[in-house]
Amino acid sequence: MELPVILTISIGGKIKEYFAISGDKLHTDLGVINLDELNGKSFGDTIRSHLGAEFIIRKPKAPDLFKYAKRTGAPMMPKDIGVIISNTGLCSTDHVLDAGTGSGILSIYLGSIAEKVVTYEIREEFVEIALQNFALAGLANIELRHGDITVEIQGLDEKFDVITLDTMDASKAIPYVPRVINPGGFLAVYSPFFEQAKEVREAIEKTGFAEVTTIELIEREIAFTGRGTRPSTSRVGHTGFITIARYY
Template sequence: MKKGTAILLLGKEVRYLVKARKEIFHTKEGGIDLGKIKKFGDTATSTSGTKFTAVEPTLFDRMKKTKRGPQIILPKDAGLIITETGIGPGSKVLDAGTGTGWMASFLANIVGEKGRVVTYEKSKANHKLSKENFKFLGLKVTAKQGNAYKDIKEKNYDLMVLDLAEPWKVKTINQNLKPGGYVVAYLPQISQVMDFSKFLEKNNFLVDRIVEIQEREWAIKERISRPKSQTIGHTAFLVFARRL
């Protein structure tokens, strides 16, 4: 296996993201000899006897190791955005309000090398952080530091994702989106939803859906099942609209 390749060491209780190298990786389960891992699917046993399988990490496995900053758009919301809007390889997408870069990362993974993801972030610190995360993940994202309310000039986007406090101030949405293209706003407060919906209705958009997603994880042990104590409740409302 090439030195530096990302490997996920998958155990029954814990997992570790490492890079391929000829070293001992020290964990609370003991040392793991990474030099013995030659390919994905190989197993490695720590000095305390804990067994791990070396697998190829998913994008989300690697995203969990990115540097964190502002609040992120979680998979429960990002997944619906991607599914509802139908983007795929070759799609052209804009993400406004980069933050840590999670939404742009999900999008870039879907549109692939033939697609294009452009993301705008006003904060210099967040812009720098997101660029470091995109580099760590190996994703093709055009990251711009700028004011999404006035700096978006590109046209014919298939999708615009707006993680902004006042998305109705992006006056160029009609010019930025292709006919039938989607705009999706991520809005924590219902008052924001109402204001943005009014803006859309006045500007030749069809408000398709307004959705809130709550996620509850369950624990199963033998014949006992129960919801886990920590659940993901309200994060934001998603407003889906299409340009007419």
């Protein structure tokens, strides 16, 4: 079995987990795990530390990458990624254009579903980290290109079914979306501030799309405690506004 793997153990009813990325030993508070012993094992099998703690071996999936992948900035939250996936109807034959790559978390979720993802990152120092994260995710269908999407989109001669923009200057790329989007394709733009969301809406209106909606998704976790059950008092606050527009 190849790395990475997630190793989980239940201690006193609480789940602890460890992300084993590389090397031949993993040092944990429950002992040292010899990762060579993963050879010949399958997901769901167990592996023991030198102190006898027994861990279940799990295959990492996109939510694990959200938790454990190296970050270059704020990745998109899974709740917002869910809105993009559901509202664009992303499917296994789709080709996606994404920018900016950042830590690559959105690209990893998109690449887990779509046929191909092309993602642009303007900052060279972020490119290597995102590439490492794609390798950890085991995805070979994500092509990372170094460049400014607002410039690169003007020269692209490929077509995409879904275009996702998570950059402060997304509105500058929007006028060029019609030249690279397939008929009936979707544009999804993530904007942390009202001001940006407004710029995005204005650019969409000027460019001309068939439909457009902007939403904010509020997530409330429910806390189950001995005292009672209610929405958690510590929660994720505002993350961003998501604008979804469909091209003719």
